[in-house]
Amino acid sequence: MTEAVPSRITELQLHEEELVFPGFDHHDAWRLGSLIANHAVEAGHAVAIDIRRHNLVLFRCVLPGATADQEEWIRRKAASTLRFERSTALLSAEFAAKEFDPTQGGWLAPEDYTLAGGSFPIRVRRTGVVAAVTVSGLASDDDHQLAVDGIREYLRTASG
Template sequence: MDLINELERQEQDLVLDRFDNQDAWRLGSLLWELAGDRPVAIDIRRGTQQVFHAAKNGAVADNDRWIERKVRVVERFGASSYLVGRRLAAKNQELNAGMGLDPAGYAAHGGAFPIRIRNVGVVAVATVSGLPQADDHALVVEALTRFCSEQ
């Protein structure tokens, strides 16, 4: 439960006052920089529009499929894909047809994080794919933490 509490705290703390396409570019560029030479794909969406996408050397097309599946989890549950996955695991559950979801279309694995605007809610999703799930999540949190401190 400590991990779940930490993930919930991250989502409460990492809230912005605004987020537009220029902000998405800045956050995506920061993720690119922080990723270094790690083989990841980076994606930021505002609503249904993909406003930033890049892939480091070594990233593969399958990373893009994982991004799609992780983003759907954030859109469906309004929480990071890692938090959703950890909550399910704590109850010995997983995403399945019994929840009205096709597991082929959803992945409750770390890496997709909701971008929240204060007094508005979730307006975007920032996602990383290519590392172990805890590392994908940590990279997005690191970038958002820096991004929030610069606003």
């Protein structure tokens, strides 16, 4: 295992410790999703953005250039985040450090779960994970970063 893997895991863990919501409802989902979508439009990203509570979609945006395949990636990324209550980027880094792929060998069905980065848990203080925000259409790390940057900005502007 290289030194970069533990530092990446630490960085991703810090994202999850930092990005905690005081509360989260349908209006927050709309505002957060719209903020991320606006950033994606400004950057010219062809992505799909989704915020869901298990099977209830709270926000969905598919930008020009995104493909129908993004629906499957979103569904599988969100399923992983909601099951493990961690970002798919963190899960991917942790499993890579253990040299273990849970989608092989029968533990997690690859048609239902993926560890590709881009899904991040919506964690509410004193409540826990209530939803997942998922971005799909860029490289895994870029999907993750678009979601994290959006959440960070949302929390900063909502609290002050």
